[in-house]
Amino acid sequence: MSTVSKIVPFNSGSRIVETACRTLSVASHGLNALEAKFADRDFAAIFLRMVGMIMNVRGRLIVTGMGKSGIVARKMTATLTSTGTPALFMHPADAGHGDLGMVTPDDIVLMLSHSGESNELGPIIQYCKRFGIPLLGLTARAESTVASASDVCILLPAVREACPNELAPTTSTTVQMAFGDALAIALMEMRGFSADDFHKFHPNGRLGAQLLKVRDLMAAGDAVPRVCEDASLLDATIEMTRGRLGGTAVINQGGELIGAFTDGDLRRTVTGTQQLTEAVGRFMTVPPLSVGPDELASEALRLMHMHNITLLFVCEGGRLMGAVHMHDLLHAGVA
DSSP, rough: OOOOOOOOOOHHHHHHHHHHHHHHHHHHHHHHHHHHHTSSHHHEEEEEHHHHHHHHOOOOOEEOTTTTTHHHHHHHHHHHTTTOOOOEEEEEHTTTGGGGGGOTOOOOEEEOOOOSOGGHHHHHHHHHHHHTEEEEEEESSSSHHHHHSEEEEEEOOOOOOOOTOOOSSSSHHHHHHHHHHHHHHHHHHHHHHHHHHHHHOSSSSSHHHHTHHHHHHEEEEGGGEEETTBBBBBHHHHHHHHHTTSSEEOOOSSSEEEEEEEEHHHHHHHOSGGGGHHHHHHHSSSSSEETTTTTTTHHHHHHHHHOOOEEEEEEETTTEEEEHOOOOHHTOOOO
């Protein structure tokens, strides 16, 4: 069975594009209205109180909402958990069928509802009141059930939906989503959530690879080829072959990196077998390029590309700690 695509007439195309642009314009006005809310001292004070309550909770932030607000609540939960705020999503339809058991006295509930009158939210409100669970509200209706029941309530701006019938949640969910991001990032900064913390929660995929540190990928200990500066070229060549990194570090008696000698250096400097007995210190590259163990692996790769090399030695306080090869970085997905 073939599927026939309906071709949009060119003369109606401009109207469709105008509709798309109008939708974005309405959404933009909604976001501007939300931003303007923060200029109000009372609104800002309520927001700060909400942030403080979430920061001080001993348990988790339980986020809930019905319909489109529930979808936004799921996304908000994902953003919160990945930025350092322990959070769980609870579906209102399941709450009254046992899922209220996930809420403990140490938790706090954040309830999303544009109208503030979703019937499915009733059991959650009753449960919070019965057991003294703090309830945070996020709604656009000041006289709604959610607003009245909340210990702290954020009143979102009244916005026009982009839907021509003013029915389909569009701008209102965009504003909810933006507020969720603002809340998550405010909590993230309050907690001092660092790139290291972020990597703990995102170990896989490209994002995880970009947050890897040099120490996560470097060779260390006996796997790092090294010779003293008075070692012969032959000894340096043997050490390079053993290490299989295409080079060897040259160190002084204190274990400090003072030079680098690679297979490229070997090809450029050796013209006869008699030179193999000479000291490697005469032919090593100085000063050697190195990187710290706590540098991002992506920075190490950038240095390699900049200097057209494939091997970097890793030092801390001048002392040789390890070595990292371009192949290891690329294999780990660093780019």
